[in-house]
Amino acid sequence: MLDAFLSNAASLVWGPWLVALLFGTHLFLTWRTGFIQKHLGTALRLSISKEPGAQGDVSQFGALMTALAATIGTGNIYGVAGAVLLGGPGAVFWMWLTGVFGIATKYSEALLSVKYRIRNSRGEMSGGPMFVLERGLNARWAGILFASFTALAAFGIGNMAQSNAVVDMVVVKKAVLGLTQPDATIRLWLGIAMAALTAAVILGGIRSIARFCGFLVPFMAIFYVVGCLIILLAHYRQIPGTIALIVTSAFNGHAALGGFVGAGIAEALRYGIARGLFSNESGLGSAPIAAAAARTSDPVRQALVSGTGTFWDTVVVCAMTGLVIVSSGDWTAADLNKAKLCDLAFNHLGAFGDMILVGGLLTFVFSTILGWGYYGEKAVEYLFGVRSVFPYRLLWILAVLIGAVWKSDAVWNFCDLMNGLMALPNLASLLLLSGVIAAETRRYFSKSP
Numbered sequence: 402m403l404d405a406f407l408s409n410a411a412s413l414v415w416g417p418w419l420v421a422l423l424f425g426t427h428l429f430l431t432w433r434t435g436f437i438q439k440h441l442g443t444a445l446r447l448s449i450s451k452e453p454g455a456q457g458d459v460s461q462f463g464a465l466m467t468a469l470a471a472t473i474g475t476g477n478i479y480g481v482a483g484a485v486l487l488g489g490p491g492a493v494f495w496m497w498l499t500g501v502f503g504i505a506t507k508y509s510e511a512l513l514s515v516k517y518r519i520r521n522s523r524g525e526m527s528g529g530p531m532f533v534l535e536r537g538l539n540a541r542w543a544g545i546l547f548a549s550f551t552a553l554a555a556f557g558i559g560n561m562a563q564s565n566a567v568v569d570m571v572v573v574k575k576a577v578l579g580l581t582q583p584d585a586t587i588r589l590w591l592g593i594a595m596a597a598l599t600a601a602v603i604l605g606g607i608r609s610i611a612r613f614c615g616f617l618v619p620f621m622a623i624f625y626v627v628g629c630l631i632i633l634l635a636h637y638r639q640i641p642g643t644i645a646l647i648v649t650s651a652f653n654g655h656a657a658l659g660g661f662v663g664a665g666i667a668e669a670l671r672y673g674i675a676r677g678l679f680s681n682e683s684g685l686g687s688a689p690i691a692a693a694a695a696r697t698s699d700p701v702r703q704a705l706v707s708g709t710g711t712f713w714d715t716v717v718v719c720a721m722t723g724l725v726i727v728s729s730g731d732w733t734a735a736d737l738n739k740a741k742l743c744d745l746a747f748n749h750l751g752a753f754g755d756m757i758l759v760g761g762l763l764t765f766v767f768s769t770i771l772g773w774g775y776y777g778e779k780a781v782e783y784l785f786g787v788r789s790v791f792p793y794r795l796l797w798i799l800a801v802l803i804g805a806v807w808k809s810d811a812v813w814n815f816c817d818l819m820n821g822l823m824a825l826p827n828l829a830s831l832l833l834l835s836g837v838i839a840a841e842t843r844r845y846f847s848k849s850p
Contacts, residue, residue, distance in 0.1 A: 407814035414821035420675050423684045426828055427502035430509045433839045437705075438504050440846075441712060444705035457696030458526050461706045463611030464695035468688040468707060470614040471559060471772025472714045473622065474765050475566045476680035478758070481722040482739035482746075485732050488672030489664035490643075491650030493723035495673025496680070500715025503683035504708045509831050509838045511707035513537060514689035515700035516841065522787055525607070528693020529776075530686040530827040531783045537834050544783065547686060547826040551780035552793075554819035559773020560797060561804025564595055567766040568805045570740070570759065577755050585806075592805025595767065600798045603774045607694050610771050621764035622718065628757030629721035632750055636728055643728040660735025681715040685820065686827030690776045701845035770801060 431438065448465055459467070484492040510530070517536040518528030531544035531551075568588045571578065580587055602613045633640060650669060657663035664672075682688060688710060697703040726732060729746035737745075747754035774797050781793045831838070 404814065407818060411814045411817040411821065414818055415675070417671060419821060419824065420671065420678065422828060423506075423678050423824065424499065424502070424674050426684055426831060427499065427506050430831065430835065430838070431502050431505040433835045434505050434508065434842050435839075436505075437508050437708065437842065438501065440705060441504070441709070444709045447702060448706045448709050452697060452702070455696040455698045456526075458607050458694040459611040459696065460615075461695045461697055461703055463615050464691050464703070465706050465710055466614040466618045467607070467611050467694075467772050467775060468691040468710050469618050469622075469713060469772075470610075470768035471687060471691070471776060472680070472682050472710055472769075473618070473718060474563060474680075474769035475762065476676065477714065477718045477765060478722055478743055478761060479566070479739045480676045480680050481719050482726055482732075482742045484672045484676035485723065485726050486661075486737060486739060486742060487664065488669040489650050489655035489661070490647045490727045490732070491652070491655060491664070491666070491669030492673030492676070493647045493720070493727060494651035495670050496677035496723065497716060497720050499674050499677030499683075500681055500711055500719065503678070503681050503711045503715065506683040506831065507681070507688060507711045508704045508708035509835070510683075510686060510689040510827070511692035512700045512704035512838055512841055513830065513834055514693040515695070515697060515703050516837070518693040521782065526694045527779060527782065529690035529779060529783075530830055531780065532693075533689075533830045533834070534826055537837070538830060543826045543829070547823060548780040548783040550819045550823040550826075551687070551690075552777050552784065553815070554823055555773045555777030555780070556797075556800050557815070557817065558820050559769055559776065560800045563766040563769045564592060564801045564804035567595075567762055568592065570762050573740070573744070574755065574759055577752075578759070588806045592802040595770070595805060596798050596802040598767065599770055599774070599801050602771055603778075603794055603797065607691075607775055610775050611694075614768060614771060617764065617768055621761070621768065622713065624764070625757065625761040626717060626721050628753075628761070629725050632725050632747065632754060632757070633721075633728065635750060639728045640724070643724060647723070647727060658733045660737065661733045677715055677719065680719055681711045683711050684828055684831070685824050687773070687776050687823070690779050691772065699845060701841055 448462055484496055513533045514528040517532045518526050519532060521527045531548045534544040534547060535541045568591050571591060572584050572587055575587060602609055652666060654665035654669060655663060688707060692703055692707045695703045726742060726746045729749055731742055731745040743758060747758040778790050778793050781789045
């Protein structure tokens with residue numbers, strides 16, 4: 402009964418109305434910022450440059466990598482497959498478009514979070530939508546709501562769901578990986594290993610997380626994208642037709658074919674936008690928590706850097722997955738789920754495809770656990786003070802192990818519900834403070850050469 406209630410509540414929150422609100426905010430903020438996406442080249446350059454003397458806990462690059470660590474996860478692989486299964490190839494186009502326009506929202510979130518950040522009692526930077534709501538709108542009650550939703554949602558989207566997904570994949574692939582142990586044993590030992598690695602990184606705080614993510618995230622992204630490109634080049638003659646199929650299906654829908662039941666324009670639009678929003682998290686309010694820790698002298702500068710996170714996550718990584726899946730043709734087979742579709746699509750190059758899929762999921766999952774661990778602890782710090790951080794980290798490490806060996810639909814539905822509710826106070830702050838965002842943007846670019 403509880404599971405049914407939570408499932409219905411999560412479906413209601415993540416219904417078409419929230420998808421429309423999120424995407425509508427992307428479009429509105431694109432207009433309010435004067436199409437900030439045109440400065441993408443500058444933003445990419447700033448993301449790898451240093452700013453001597455600026456205040457903050459980690460470099461701008463480190464803050465970006467921490468945010469990307471949390472953002473690039475199973476949604477970049479399984480989420481794309483799910484969108485294609487439900488919405489057809491056209492869903493990939495709409496997913497890609499959420500990344501293009503979502504840059505403006507991610508930029509705006511980060512700008513406000515840096516502008517309204519504070520130093521906590523340990524001298525560390527603390528920021529995020531909870532401080533924006535409290536200091537920018539004088540609505541601490543809304544900040545408390547956002548922080549509560551974030552602390553609870555983190556255990557689902559950023560922890561147990563991730564560790565559970567990776568052990569499920571390893572169990573399915575255990576013959577390929579040469580594992581002969583019982584499934585329960587594999588789950589336990591893999592869970593212990595992930596928990597130990599998580600402890601080694603997150604107990605050191607944001608500097609340790611940013612330093613590790615600064616190494617892991619570029620490696621895993623390059624590894625996965627290059628792997629996808631090799632798969633695509635092996636079937637290069639299909640690429641023009643695949644792109645044409647994705648674009649035409651986005652505006653015409655796709656008829657039933659093979660085991661695929663068919664999807665109209667509405668389904669392509671709905672599932673493409675929904676999965677894209679869920680993947681890049683623009684508008685949810687998570688990534689600006691990491692942005693607030695960056696060493697920067699100007700909120701717009703860090704906001705530009707943060708906006709590139711959505712570009713890398715959706716415009717690049719999700720697009721690569723979509724091209725591999727659609728070009729494989731396997732999405733037309735009958736009785737598929739998203740995990741099986743990914744397995745078929747990447748298996749066209751045999752062991753190499755398996756290596757890309759398994760390696761991508763392993764690194765994506767672990768990085769998400771690290772990034773969301775930081776989001777969760779900053780939310781708890783806002784609610785209960787800095788003394789609550791260390792106990793939260795210990796609980797976070799334990800949850801990684803629990804997620805690997807145990808799964809409850811009630812837990813996942815509850816966390817999905819909290820994740821969707823995070824967006825509401827955050828979107829309110831973005832819309833109500835859009836004038837501040839526009840003014841800060843004009844100020845920065847008016848003085849830039």
